[in-house]
Amino acid sequence: MSILVFIEHAEGEIKKSSLEAVSYAAAMGEDVTAIALGPVDESVLKVAGKAGASKVLHAADEKLEKGLIQPYAKVIAQAMEKEGAKTLVLAKSSLGDPVAARIAAKLKAGFVSNVADLPDTSSGFTVKRSIYTGKAYANVEMTTENKIIGIKKNAVELKEDGGDASVEAFEPTLDDADFAVKITSQDKQEGEILLPEAEIVVSGGRGMKGPENWGMIEDLAKTLGAATGCSKPVSDIGWRPHHEHVGQTGVKVSPQLYVAIGISGAIQHLAGVNSSKYILVINKDEEAPFFSAADYGIVGDAFEVVPKLTEALKAAQN
Numbered sequence: 001m002s003i004l005v006f007i008e009h010a011e012g013e014i015k016k017s018s019l020e021a022v023s024y025a026a027a028m029g030e031d032v033t034a035i036a037l038g039p040v041d042e043s044v045l046k047v048a049g050k051a052g053a054s055k056v057l058h059a060a061d062e063k064l065e066k067g068l069i070q071p072y073a074k075v076i077a078q079a080m081e082k083e084g085a086k087t088l089v090l091a092k093s094s095l096g097d098p099v100a101a102r103i104a105a106k107l108k109a110g111f112v113s114n115v116a117d118l119p120d121t122s123s124g125f126t127v128k129r130s131i132y133t134g135k136a137y138a139n140v141e142m143t144t145e146n147k148i149i150g151i152k153k154n155a156v157e158l159k160e161d162g163g164d165a166s167v168e169a170f171e172p173t174l175d176d177a178d179f180a181v182k183i184t185s186q187d188k189q190e191g192e193i194l195l196p197e198a199e200i201v202v203s204g205g206r207g208m209k210g211p212e213n214w215g216m217i218e219d220l221a222k223t224l225g226a227a228t229g230c231s232k233p234v235s236d237i238g239w240r241p242h243h244e245h246v247g248q249t250g251v252k253v254s255p256q257l258y259v260a261i262g263i264s265g266a267i268q269h270l271a272g273v274n275s276s277k278y279i280l281v282i283n284k285d286e287e288a289p290f291f292s293a294a295d296y297g298i299v300g301d302a303f304e305v306v307p308k309l310t311e312a313l314k315a316a317q318n
């Protein structure tokens, strides 16, 4: 019996969070089949093998190009039935969660999202999910035969030592009613790294004193290939656009590295960043609360530290 993993792709690549989901399923010790929807090159899908999938089902229909909840749920449920898969694993995402909820209703499956560790099967089937914006864990027992597990970003080690997966065309049964809801257009910020997807985020707070000083944040971000973010007051005052505001009431990020510059570390800000793998804090006040959430800290004036850091990184890159 195999585990099915729904993999999302964008701009000709499988999303890293989906590859983490494949690695999670492979670590469960069963054969892993992945499923990808919409047009994408076969060579891209083969990469799922490195993370642990033996096969990728590809429903290449152009109508599945954009992530539509209803048809996606139908296709993935059909794939589960075809493969005899009782477990579906997918990355927790704005697409994955509603698709999973719909499949759960269809297949009478239990669904737990934001899972951060492998299931404990010593007595029953219990998964550990991250709650309270990463501040605590809940153990959840799943008693249904069909199970859906949504994986928290950055919680699982990505396996990269497998071979290529085989790719098999998958022809689902769909009808016009499945496409009753259409995405008519999608606008994306151009030329920037999107904050929610970024692997590295460089954020500035009120300690930056004014918008005229953001050049050094942008320079550091560009050097690191990072997206830029900010604290709420910074966007409230209009120093930075609102879509950069990180925190409880803003964007929640889960990058590999979050660099917080001149941000105090209020609980509402931390709520948006504590899923980051590593946090580096630069603050001139050694008592700033952010230091207790940091993996690395530099106590110093941002106006001295940041240009030196950027310079050193540029020198190291050359």
Ligand SMILES: Cc1cc2nc3c(=O)[nH]c(=O)nc-3n(C[C@H](O)[C@H](O)[C@H](O)COP(=O)(O)OP(=O)(O)OC[C@H]3O[C@@H](n4cnc5c(N)ncnc54)[C@H](O)[C@@H]3O)c2cc1C
Pocket (backbone or CB within 6 Å): 204, 205, 206, 207, 208, 230, 231, 232, 233, 234, 245, 246, 247, 248, 249, 250, 261, 262, 263, 264, 265, 266, 267, 268, 269, 272, 282, 283, 284, 285, 288, 300, 301, 302, 303
């Ligand atoms: C309901 C509610 C929701 C909220 N939601 C959010 C949210 O989503 N996101 C969010 O960010 N906030 C949110 N807030 C606001 C939050 O409580 C804090 O007020 C805010 O995060 C503080 O922003 P800051 O750290 O940029 O500014 P400050 O608290 O003013 O901190 C500035 C920091 O910069 C440091 N500093 C000053 N000069 C320098 C220098 N030269 N070099 C280095 N460091 C320097 C200071 O030591 C200080 O630690 C919310 C508040 C409420 C009540």
